Amino acid sequence: MSSVPSLFPVFVDLRDRPVLVVGGGAVARRKSAALLEAGARVTVGAPALDPTLAGWVRQGRVVHVSGVFEAGWLDGAWLVVAATDDDGTNRAVAAAAGARRVWANVVDEAELSAFHVPSRIRRGPLQVAISSGGGAPMLARAVRERLETRLDDSLGPLAELLTRRRHRIRARLTDIAARRRFFDRLFDGPLPALLRRGARDAAERAFEQALAEAPAQSTGSVALVGAGPGDPGLLTLRGLRLLNEADVILHDRLVSPEVLDLARRDAERIEVGKQAGNHRTTQAQIHALMLEHAGAGRRVVRLKGGDPFVFGRGGEELQVLRAHGIDYEVVPGITAALACGAYAGIPLTHRDHAQSVRLLTAHCRDPSDELDWASLAAGSQTLAVYMGVGGLERFGERLVAHGRAPSTPFALVENGSRADQRVVTGRLAELAERAREHHIASPALLVVGEVAALADTLHWFGAPPLGGCRPEALPHAA
Incomplete structure (x- = not known):
């Protein structure tokens, strides 16, 4: 567990509120300047002040309390900043503030601070604050420097225009x-x-026209979005944008928390997860939820692990939406076979070993009847099997019974592309045994074929594969 606190970000209105700064040097001067900019009534307590602070006292901008810190200085203060070079004084300030429930920041002492002052980017009234929880201030500064170059200067005047027009909107x-x-x-x-060009009058006219033409009522829609395998970096840009526009997100159980964290904070999130033997939400209920929320004028994102059209029942959902006249779109995602293969170092096709790849699921009503086992058992192809791990033993046995060699390599990729990814490799004859030995759990993808052996040498993400079928034993492996 991380020792860095999980801070609650908040912007504080300090206008005309008393704030105490303990210290009289350069650091105290910088903190006082920022507080004055926010409109605070600043009192500086210290035996002596640097020339700039002393000048602010003469100008009446700050009040000076001369001497060594006393707890009484905190009377009436909303918060305090300890900015001295004396550790004992700083600790005394933090302790006295805590006893009086006054928020305290001790400069460069994260553990003593009840609040932290973040790195900040300003574009007029728009502010972006960055914090590392006090544990890595240099990292926060580096992020701020990068964002400074990416946030356009037009954001300032845009924020001012929208502030002036807020009540009209x-x-x-x-x-x-x-x-x-x-x-x-x-x-x-x-x-x-x-605004970027400084054409303020034209910008005002463009705003007025946009407001006049804006529909007073919204119409609902549904976007089927592929969330990919779990790594948020694999989400498409279009998918990310829709997540930030969504009013309601209906998400599968396999959608990772990291992907959900990219969505709008105030979007309603509804898990509609299904898994073998535990259908908590039926497909009919999912259809009803889509129709209910879209019918109420909301933007709905139906967020699916992997790709909506690969074993995701996306086609069925579009048919329902079309039948009810609901506007929709589909954003593809990286399906598990592609992601797990890539993150495990397994090329699904290879000139020497596999000229085709087949995507299939073992979640059939009766796999022994519905799968074409003779075709699946043929060589020179890769099988990428989306399945519950409970069917591994039967699946391997059926392949061998229909002619696939017991020595055929396999790879099981659990939690593909995620931080806890595991890969187990071996021969088809030992598939179920290896899965039990390593307690493989869903979500896991099974890859069967000669290319699976390449995971042992081509892996690059996460821990090396467990077990092995060395590719040197394969023909043409070189």
């Missing part, structure tokens, strides 16, 4: 969903470019 667009879509269209329209 709310009066014109009382429906929250309609208001949100207005902003989406506004940000994608000509307004930011006009």
Whole structure:
């Protein structure tokens, strides 16, 4: 467990509120300047002040309390900053503040601080704050420097314009969903470019036109979005944008928390997970949820692990949406076979070993009847099997019974692309035994074919494969 605290980010209104700064040197001066900028009434307590602070006292901008820190200095203060070079004084400030429930920051002492001052980027009234929880301030600074080059200067005047027009927008667009879509269209329209060029009058006209044309009521829609295998870096840009526009997210059990964390914070999240033997949400209930929320004018994202059209029942869901006249779109995702193969170092096709790849699932009502075992047992192909691990023994036995060699390599990829990815390799005859030995659990993908042996030497992500079928034993492996 991390020793860095999980801080709650908050922006504090300090206008005309008393704040104490303990210390009289350069650090205290910098902290006082930031507090004055926020409108705070700053009192500086120290035996002596640097020239700039002393000048601010003469100008009446700050109040000076001369002497060594006393707990009484905290009377009436909303928060305090300890900015001295004396550890004992800083600890005394933190202790006294804690006893009085006054928020305290001790400069460069994260463990003594009840609040932290983040690295900050400003574009007019728009601010972006970055914190490492006090554990890695240099990293926070590096992130700030990168963002400084990416956040356009037009954001400042844009924030000022929207602040001036806030009440008009709310009066014109009382429906929250309609208001949100207005902003989406506004940000994608000509307004930011006009502000960037300094064309303020043209920007005002563009805003007025956009507001006048904005629909007062929103219409619902559904987007089927592939979340990929779990690594949030594999989510498509279009999928990310839709997650940030969604009002409601209906997500599968296999969608990783890291992907869900990319969505809008105030979007309603509804898990509609299904797994073998535990259908907590039926497909009919999922259809009903999509129709209910889209019918109420909401933007719905149906977020599916992998790809919506690969064993995801996306086709069935589109048929329901089309039958009810609901607008929809589909955003593909990286399916498990591609991701697990790539992250395990397994090329699904290879000039020497596999000229084709077949995607299949063992989640049939009766796999022994519905799968073409004779075709699956043929050589020179790769099988990528989406399945519950409970069917491994039967699957391996059926392949061998129909002619696939017991020595055929396999690889089981558990939690492919995620931080806890595991890969187990071996020969087909020992598939079930190896899975039990290593307690393989869902989600896991089975790869069967000569290419699976390449995982032992081509792996690059996570821990090396467990067990093995060395590719040197394969023909043409070189």
